[in-house]
Amino acid sequence: MKLPEKIHLKAVLFDMDGVLFNSMPYHAKAWHKIMKQHGLDLSETEAYMHEGRTGAGTINLVCQRQWGKEATQEEIESIYREKSKEFNSYPQPEPMTGAWQLLQKVKAAGLTPMVVTGSGQLSLIDRLEHHFPNTFKKELMVTAYDVKHGKPHPEPYLMALQKGGFQKDEVVVIENAPLGVQAGIAAQLFTIAVNTGPLPDEVLLTAGANLLYPSMQTLCDDWEKLTANR
Numbered sequence: 001m002k003l004p005e006k007i008h009l010k011a012v013l014f015d016m017d018g019v020l021f022n023s024m025p026y027h028a029k030a031w032h033k034i035m036k037q038h039g040l041d042l043s044e045t046e047a048y049m050h051e052g053r054t055g056a057g058t059i060n061l062v063c064q065r066q067w068g069k070e071a072t073q074e075e076i077e078s079i080y081r082e083k084s085k086e087f088n089s090y091p092q093p094e095p096m097t098g099a100w101q102l103l104q105k106v107k108a109a110g111l112t113p114m115v116v117t118g119s120g121q122l123s124l125i126d127r128l129e130h131h132f133p134n135t136f137k138k139e140l141m142v143t144a145y146d147v148k149h150g151k152p153h154p155e156p157y158l159m160a161l162q163k164g165g166f167q168k169d170e171v172v173v174i175e176n177a178p179l180g181v182q183a184g185i186a187a188q189l190f191t192i193a194v195n196t197g198p199l200p201d202e203v204l205l206t207a208g209a210n211l212l213y214p215s216m217q218t219l220c221d222d223w224e225k226l227t228a229n230r
Contacts, residue, residue, distance in 0.1 A: 018176035023093035051177035052151030098217030120144035152182035
């Protein structure tokens with residue numbers, strides 16, 4: 001497989017949870033436990049479907065479905081604070097196998113790596129430099145604190161283009177979540193899905209992924225062929 005001829009690659013936009021860190025199992029457990037404590041139903045499997053939304057977006061979606069109304073700002077802050085505390089009580093997520101090697105290939109090719117995440121989990125954002133030193137510039141990161149609309153809205157990826165000064169045909173997106181794939185496609189960017197979670201491949205393909213890999217390692221192994229002459 002190769003990227004389309006129209007892509008003149010200058011940057012690679014990485015999602016964080018499930019792409020750079022194997023953190024989604026902990027996110028799913030934390031969301032399920034804290035939502036249940038607040039009388040809200042969100043299974044661990046469904047949490048994967050909402051990956052990429054801002055915390056407020058996930059909370060509001062479940063509240064609207066179950067209570068017929070949006071959560072108050074106080075409820076959002078309380079639930080997300082408790083969810084973050086629960087998440088941070090678990091073992092530290094390890095970097096995704098293949099992520100470091102792929103980032104080295106990206107940098108060696110003179111490409112700019114950027115993080116575009118719906119997460120506001122400061123513990124993970126702060127650990128990017130520890131696990132991936134001298135790789136990501138904070139001024140080029142897009143997190144939940146930067147956007148009004150989380151994924152699947154295209155705003156996070158459009159903001160990444162703006163921050164980096166890139167055109168749509170100069171970047172590719174690497175995502176593992178259906179909402180993230182939808183966001184990349186909505187922003188009219190070539191979007192590669194890596195299925196690092198429990199969802200069927202069809203979910204990511206239906207979301208619009210241009211290419212699908214079974215892991216970050218297989219994407220890393222194929223990177224030179226994929227980006228040949230780019």
